[in-house]
Amino acid sequence: MRLADQMQENVGIALDAIRASKLRAALTILGVVIGVSSVMSMATIVNGIQGQIVNAIEQAGPRLFYVFKAYDGTPVNPDSPPAWIRIRPDLQEAEADRIGRLPEVAYAGLWGIVQGRIEYGPVRTQAGRIYGADDHFTDVIGGDLVLGRWFSRSEMASGASVAVIPEDLARDLFGRATPLGKVIKVGGRPAEVIGLYQPAKNVFEPPGVETAAIVPFRMLDQQFTLDKSNAVFIAVRGSAGFTVAASQEATMIALREMRRLRPADKNNFDFVTQDQILRIFNRLTGAFFLVMVTLSSVGLLVGGIGVMAIMMVSVTSRTREIGVRKALGATRRDIMLQFLFEAATLTGIGGIIGVAAGLAVGRLAALVLKVSAPTPIGITVIAVAASISIGLVFGIIPARRAARLDPVEALRYE
Numbered sequence: 315m316r317l318a319d320q321m322q323e324n325v326g327i328a329l330d331a332i333r334a335s336k337l338r339a340a341l342t343i344l345g346v347v348i349g350v351s352s353v354m355s356m357a358t359i360v361n362g363i364q365g366q367i368v369n370a371i372e373q374a375g376p377r378l379f380y381v382f383k384a385y386d387g388t389p390v391n392p393d394s395p396p397a398w399i400r401i402r403p404d405l406q407e408a409e410a411d412r413i414g415r416l417p418e419v420a421y422a423g424l425w426g427i428v429q430g431r432i433e434y435g436p437v438r439t440q441a442g443r444i445y446g447a448d449d450h451f452t453d454v455i456g457g458d459l460v461l462g463r464w465f466s467r468s469e470m471a472s473g474a475s476v477a478v479i480p481e482d483l484a485r486d487l488f489g490r491a492t493p494l495g496k497v498i499k500v501g502g503r504p505a506e507v508i509g510l511y512q513p514a515k516n517v518f519e520p521p522g523v524e525t526a527a528i529v530p531f532r533m534l535d536q537q538f539t540l541d542k543s544n545a546v547f548i549a550v551r552g553s554a555g556f557t558v559a560a561s562q563e564a565t566m567i568a569l570r571e572m573r574r575l576r577p578a579d580k581n582n583f584d585f586v587t588q589d590q591i592l593r594i595f596n597r598l599t600g601a602f603f604l605v606m607v608t609l610s611s612v613g614l615l616v617g618g619i620g621v622m623a624i625m626m627v628s629v630t631s632r633t634r635e636i637g638v639r640k641a642l643g644a645t646r647r648d649i650m651l652q653f654l655f656e657a658a659t660l661t662g663i664g665g666i667i668g669v670a671a672g673l674a675v676g677r678l679a680a681l682v683l684k685v686s687a688p689t690p691i692g693i694t695v696i697a698v699a700a701s702i703s704i705g706l707v708f709g710i711i712p713a714r715r716a717a718r719l720d721p722v723e724a725l726r727y728e
Contacts, residue, residue, distance in 0.1 A: 327652055327655070327656070329659065331628065331632075331656055332656075332659065332660065332663075335628070338624055338627070338628075339624075339660060341620070341624075342620050342621055342624045342660050342664070343660055343661075343663055343664035343667065344664070345616055345620045345621075345664070346618075346621075346660075346661050346664025346665060346668060346704065347664045347667045347668040347671060348668070349612075349615075349616070349668065350664065350665050350667075350668025350669060350672060350700075351667075351668040351669070351671040351672035351675060352672065353668075353672065354668065354669050354671075354672020354673055354675075354676060355671075355672040355673075355675040355676040355679065356676075357672075357676070358672065358673055358675075358676025358677065358679075359676050359679050362676075377420075377551055377552035377553075377554075377556075377558055377561065378454060378549070378550070378551050378552075379550050379552075379558060379561070379562060379585055379586065379587045380547045380548065380549055380550065380585070380586040380587075381405065381409075381413075381547060381548040381550060381565065381569070381583055381584070381585060381586075382405075382543075382544075382547045382583065382584045382585075382586055383399070383402050383403075383404060383405055383542055383543050383546065383547075383583060383584075384398070384399040384402055384543050384583075384584055385584040385585075385586050395543050399543050401582075402582045402583070403573065403582065404542045404546070405424060405542070405546055405547065405548055405583070406424070407424045407531075408572075409424075409548065409568075409569060409572055410422045410423050410424040410548045412568050412572060413548060413550060413565050413568055413569070416561075416564045416565065416568060417553065417564075418552060418553055418556045418560050418561045418563075418564040418565075419550055419551070419552060419553060419561055419564065419565065420551045420552060420553040420554070421450050421453060421454070421549075421550070421551040422548055422549070422550045422551075422565075423447065423448050423450060423454075423531070423548065423549055424531055424546070424547075424548055425445065425446060425447045425448075425531060425546070425547055425548070425549050426445070426446035426531055426534045426535065426538075426540050426545055426546045426547075427443055427444065427445055427446070427545045428443075428444050428446075428501060428534065428538050428539075428540065428545060429441050429442070429443065429444070429501075430442070430444045430500060430501025430502065430526060430527075430538075431499075431501065431502075431526070432479065432483060432487065432498055432499065432500060432526050432527055433498060433499040433502075434487040434488065434496065434498045434499070437486065437487050439483060439486060439487070439526065441526070442483075442524045442525060442526030442527075443524065443525050443526055444500055444501050444526050444527050444528075444529065444534065444538075445525065445527070445528045445529070445534075446528075446529055446530065446531035446532075446533065446534025446535060446538075446540075447528055447529075447530075447531060447549075448464075448465060448470050448530065448531060449464035449465050449470070451464070451478075451511075451528050452511070453551065454549045454551060455513075455514070455525075456513070456514030457511055457512050457513045457514040458511070458512050459478070459509055459510070459511055459512075460481055460510050460511070460512045461481075461494065461509060461510040462478070462494050462507075462508050462509030462510055463508055463509050464478065464508075464509060465478075465508070465530050469530055470530045470531070470532065471532070472532065473530055473531075473532030473533040473535065473536045473537075474530060474533065475503065475504055475505040475506065475529075475533055475537075476505055476506050476507075476508045476529065476530065476533075477498065477500050477505040477506070477507055477508070477527045477528065477529045478507075478508060478509035478510070478511050478527070478528045478529075479493070479498070479507055479509075479510060479511065479526070479527050479528075480510070480511050480512070480513060480524070480525055480526075481510045481511065481512050483524075483526065483527075484507070484510050493507045493510065494507055494508065494509075494510075495507065500526070500527045500529060501538060503533075503537045503538075505527070505529060505533070511525070511528065513525060547586075550565060558587060562585055562587075565585075566581065566585075569581075569583055618661075618704040618707065621657050621660055621661055621704065622657075622711060622712060624660075625653060625656070625657050625712035625713070626711070626712045626715070628653070628656070628712070629653065629712050629715055629716045632716075636649060636716055639652075646718070649713075649716050650713040650714060650716065651713075652713075652716075653712055653713035653716050654710070654713045657712070657713070658702050661702055661704050662702045665700070665702060
């Protein structure tokens with residue numbers, strides 16, 4: 315009971331001191347708010363992005379994987395690729411057809427991606443992804459065809475200039491007018507709109523790299539310059555009843571046979587699974603988050619130094635008060651706890667305000683990025699605890715100084 319009463323008394327004294335020096339306290343709290351809000355906003359954004367990536371993988375399905383000519387996690391310059399990539403053969407449609415006939419594989423298709431704008435009359439969109447694919451696009455990427463149709467066999471075989479575009483992009487280009495049958499420019503090439511596509515809501519695509527259009531792969535191959543190392547791949551979906559490992563093994567054997575590789579030869583192609591994509595993304599976001607937390611910690615450190623400076627000033631200005639309390643029987647421990655509680659209260663208030671501000675900024679950024687950003691409960695608790703701990707750590711020196719004051723000298727202080 316005595317401990318609880320003492321804590322309540324110290325918190326009351328701390329709040330009275332804050333009210334007595336509002337500007338000084340506000341400036342001290344501001345430093346903590348900036349540091350904590352930076353950490354919280356970064357944690358909220360990264361949390362939301364990671365969640366969307368996981369949802370996208372679940373949407374596409376665990377049996378999906380890709381075959382690349384070469385894949386090492388970092389893009390290469392297509393004009394001067396390294397020697398180990400140059401000696402590898404390009405992926406061919408015949409290889410995708412052979413893989414697609416395997417019993418362990420439900421679908422395989424040769425796809426490509428380029429960046430380009432969509433134009434209709436004076437309206438021009440930002441650059442986005444132009445996929446060269448086939449009528450199984452939604453089976454791999456997700457989403458739905460909401461109007462029109464996909465490519466016919468003859469259109470895919472001939473590389474006809476037709477396109478399926480996202481529904482929201484069609485609204486930007488045509489307003490309420492029907493887009494079907496209209497001729498647009500896809501990356502500067504004319505194409506007839508034959509369908510509207512609604513992307514899956516949980517597919518993460520940051521602004522600037524949204525899907526702009528889907529065209530037949532042969533149109534993309536014939537009319538665009540494709541980077542065969544990074545931008546052309548075989549999308550493969552394993553059959554139900556087979557593991558991803560079994561589907562990959564069957565795919566690997568088929569490709570090795572078609573390329574006449576001997577048992578001692580290494581594969582001259584690479585597999586990329588959904589798990590690999592997620593691991594690479596987590597590594598990148600983890601490094602980004604670590605850098606941002608480190609920078610934010612500098613703000614917390616500055617805030618802590620500010621707390622120590624303010625508390626040193628507070629001890630000096632309240633020397634007579636300390637002397638009176640000691641004369642009335644307060645021990646060194648009582649005085650030290652008083653100033654430690656005051657420092658912890660300052661930083662605790664700053665931590666709570668910083669958490670609220672950081673969550674608000676994170677939610678706003680998530681809305682701009684079009685991702686779902688749940689509240690990171692663990693980081694929230696850690697942020698508040700860290701802010702209070704900073705007050706305790708940086709408040710020790712002023713508190714000890716106050717506790718060591720001689721009561722007689724303190725009462726004489728002017």
